[in-house]
Amino acid sequence: MKEAYVTTCELENPHYKIEALRVYVYDNKFLIAENSILFLLDIPLFPYPVYFLNLTEDEFSPFSFSLAWDEDGGFITHQEYNLYVNDYLLSTKITTENKETIPQFSIYKKDDKNIKFSIDYEKNYIYLDLKNLKYNSNWVTNKTFFHVGYSPFYFEEYLNNGSYYKKFGLNFDLYSKGKMDINFYWDGNKSRINNSFSIINVKKDLSLAEFNIQNLSFNNSLEKSTFFTDDSTWTLYQSGNYSFSFKNKSFSTKFYGKVYNDTFSSNIRHTFSYPLSFENELVKVYAKYGFGANLYNAIVDKYYFNLGLYDIYELSGKLKFKVFDIEAKYELRENFRDESTNTEYNKLSSIVYVNTPNLNFSLKQGWDFLNERRLDDEISSKFSFIVLNGKIELESKATYDNEEKKLSPYDVSLSYVNKPFSLIYRLNTKYYVGEQQPIKELTHIFTFQKLKGKVVQSIEENYVKSAYINGTFSINNYKNTLELSYGRTSKEATPEVYCKYSLKNQENSLDLSYKTSTKMLTLGFNLKTIDPGISFYTTYDIKNERFNNLKATLSKSLHHWVFELSSEFEFNHDQVFNFDDVKKLSVLFYIKEFDDKFLGWDFKENSPNIGLF
Template structure:
């Protein structure tokens, strides 16, 4: 219920703002109209005008809140009714009275808002409005002072002194019936019939002065003909500065009422204004109590009626409020009660309707009210400049037009016509309406609540039917287009609706998944059935790849069951095909074809007509066109190797699961014989399923899979009966894999044919599993734990667990960082295996501790220097049945580097000693060292960077290390870049130094159309007769559009052989280019000494060609394959052949292998015929 309330409140907000905004705009325009003369006369600026509107905005908002609330009620409930959501609410057992609750919630909020605005913001804004009028209009125009004078209002002149004016005569600037009250220990009252200004003095005429003491006794009484008014400030000032009742808050009004009652002054107007502060604030609540029942009782379905009823009720409510408040001010009604009377009346009416909602009494009353509008004669209600209303054959017609003229009982209207009657709305350019018939012309549009739209050029309509020329009828996704369409009406209650739409002209029927041209049609809308004759069109279905494709449908008759969710079409004695020729190459003819777009296609008595010849017959054909599995799949083959064979697959759905029954037969070959099996999968949810498979006659498999605590859980059972006996297995698997981390736990029992049992209650494997807690880090590379037992026939495997086998293995790496300078790491391995009462174990540990003694850098005159000193200690131990290993290693290293922009120098020393037994098993133990090394890099040469790799001397072996000279150069010439590197050994222990240099040249070229990258690597042997034997190259070339070449991509590697000239000895590349719009692709373009290996493919205008194989220089061909694809209108063909050739002439030594020819439907390639020879055979996949 909370969801319903939230939904209704959300839907209420937008129409409330629309209603409130519309009202504010309307009254703002009305205010501008009232002020227009004053604004023009006194030349008030536009900014000042906006300021006046701004000060009136709070008052407009208070008055507009009930309007917005009422409009939102009618708007929301009409939309709910039009969209049948009211019916849906009732279907779910929700009483319509509950709809008032969300509106009551909104009204209480709005009432609170209205009170705050009305009692705090409106009085201040009204005062600002009055002061702005005085400041920008009347102060600059003293002659207009009379515009400011307020009558029937008390003005405070000074402390305890009040001034009252009954009437003001603008022509003579004279006050009439003036009262002046002075409060104190005694009350003095001055009354004058007139007061006017002479010069700078105000004169009272024909008056009386009397004083009343604290006991209420008259202590002074005097009359006068003329008396000067003793007031220290100008009357204009205190008149301007005094507040009217609309400029006071409720507290100020209450205080003034109390004061005036002490003076025995009439306070009816003030009391009415005081009570109005509260009565007006409750207007949204009263509106909800009245508006919701009215909207539900009269079933308002259109937004236009929402606007009309809002206008009527607002006029009645606010008009009665103003009228009754005026009666209260004149004391015809009690002043304190008068502002509440409209709320009581309208609230009582609404509450009564709410209580009687859904009762028979209220329904009878509603029907009698509505019956007033069902007269069977023609009456012209009104004819206005912008609209006219009339009754046409029992329907109330409301006409809006630019021009309308009545001639007797004929109404002629022109220009932007809108006609509304019943639930229909007609828009046209011209109309002629009589008591019998109405004719509309010029861009006719007919709108109905339950129909999208009907359009045409001319409309002729009476009580029973309508005829439209060049008509377009739209309802949901159904579109009917006809040069002449007839609509027959049905009328229930006071609603006119379409019953039958028909046409006997050639028309078009369109839905989302179908389109037809028909000779004629009849759409029985009340039955949801469209029947058409002489049909030719298209239906949309899916192929096996899930692609939506159109199939052509032709037949003498079709029936379409119109449904909002899925429409079903039935074709009688027709055919379907993807060929769009007048006489298609193929077609599937059937006595009856039923198509549910994107769902299924069912055909009865269907046969395949191929080029006018019937080749296959199928009594019932069921096709799933949703892209999923077909209910029945059949394929057959016949060949020399396997003989005759076929496969029948029946796919089904049962209890929410999916299953398959497969029957196959093969005459010859390894899989000869009959096979039958059934599979079924039942999904409990997205991650839990039960699978079943039975292979006849005696093989069964059941598996269950789900997710549990982040693991994949699998439970399986398999059994099979053989000649040797029955074997079975039962297993449980838990598996979790996150990134590289993997955990697998299995438990299983296997029973062999002889009854022996193998039980593995637990077999656990962990891989890449981290266990880290700073500063420690540990990762299990591999952990295995397995327990198993064996039991003879008749024994229980669980009883043998104690004497069974147990295996535990673990390997991993660990680390411990004790600070920035101390690091510990190593690897650990454990193994424990028990088999046949024997126990073996092993331990492996390899540990390395590293200490950074010095790591410092400093800047000096040479640039910067870096020194590093490191001490490492390693230890290892390994125990196993084969051998024990242990060892200890100590290493010390020192490095000193001076990197500068010109010259870099580095010197290092390493000392490493190790001792132990079989220490080669430990990775952290390297060979013993006691060596010094040095290196030099020179960066200041103009064309190259020259480096001498580190040369070292080993004090243990008394040998020098090899020394190598390397260079690196770069050049940039516009878009061309070159890079040259070399390495030359200048000292080698065996004496082969300065004999060979290795070079690498990288060339890069980038322009707008060309991109080239080539890397060549070669070695120069200075002592050889052929200094350069070969050059290894890696290249990539791309060319953009250039004349008729659209694109060109060539990449790969090649070896250039220079030992016997200048030739390519090896090429391994890929080539792709588009020339004259035709794409050519060489997936393989290779050359090896005496042979080429090609794999080429191209397509153009529906044709395709492919050739692959190995082509020898001798003329021989090995593994050749040739493919030719060709279009046949709605079919595609494919010729495939395998060939080879021995050495010899062009026409000699050819050997042709397998040759096949396949034809398949272009849009549905799973439907095919295939013929082959060598070996010969036939295969079909039509069904």
């Protein structure tokens, strides 16, 4: 096309346009205008030898240029050059400000937009991320990280001022179920050879039964206080654990050891359990045998050898009826060798369950053969019913000391769950039977959508002790964000409060924050969907009863243009309002589609504010 113009303004006489002698559309992606001039209200303002316009959102324009004016930095220019090579984007950005040129060069992966290489002179940073090589460095803070790997080999180095470490080794992936790593580590003060191996959740169906490895890991570390070639003594650290099951048998072992000079120590803990069960409609029988071993072996000032062994037996039977169940349970633990006797037990208990659609009740009683005494009775109940599309549950638990003839306080919990409304509420308390004030404190815990909270309330002294609420919830397309913390050490103490709240709908927002430590209240709102748009923010000093600052903006749409009047005040509290209280007072005209194209004037600084393409 010849002698054409480009604009997004649909008026017959557009407010702005770029006129060009020649206009090309390249590959349906870019519009290129040669020998063009930007017109605002038919006034020629800025020439473009070549003007690029991206017609798609998938790719960046090959070239863009912007010019602005700032009172402190003077004229500011931004240049950006983009080039696509196969699946990569090569991007160069150059900013000139205060007679200083700041370049930035980056390489992106086209499909995921992840940076693969970047040099940023504003952040003093270089970054490289390749399949087998990672490198990043800040030449001001002298912090550098380097990692290179070609499976299974790798080398890693980290520098931070005077400290550093180097590590090289081998890393193996074991069929996505585990890994093994062997490496040598050196940081200038000590050298270390590490070896680690781990496997999780491996299942294998054998002809006899299923074999399942829940966890299997070993770690070895051989360390010297200096470099490994000198005569200093090695210290060996070993640790590991495994747990697996086979034919309903469960095995688990944990161990830790250390060898240093002429001393060593090791700890090994092993457990084994073998459960058996049978169940039908009337009866359920369960039995379990368990074995454990704790071994401590060491040479320090002398030789230590402690071997603790124990057996665990458990047998239970339950008779199941329509409304209630009866269960008898016997539990025994016998310790041998060096195992401490305070973990032994020998007890028989009976449990009665009452189960209805709305009520569950249980009473547990028993006898301690080891101490020849009755066990504490355990009483629990749960009452539940449906109301308002939600489920209400009332639970209570208590114990009765048969020796002291005393009932413990009831642990009481009242909960309400309404899944359609995304609401979960729970009230926890203790009920002291026979006391003048049976309820002393309440704890409220709730979740509403993504809002979570906890409130602790003293009933005995009639005040809120603490509260913490954080999260978001939405009502009728209004998004609410609330962060609240409240603390009070006593009823007479002054509470410490921090509150931050925001309400958003489309581009409109309301913000409020308050903190007792500063006695500052911040209030503001931003209304963009009305015309004229209004933005207002202020900070009020509650202690001194005065405003510290105020920001207000009025924006009026003029077709594709926006007229914006901005003001910002910082009051010096000299009892006189004058131009010294004004921090900023300006007017601005800009195009809606391109808010970085603007013309304006700052009355405070008495200077222009210009940004053009």
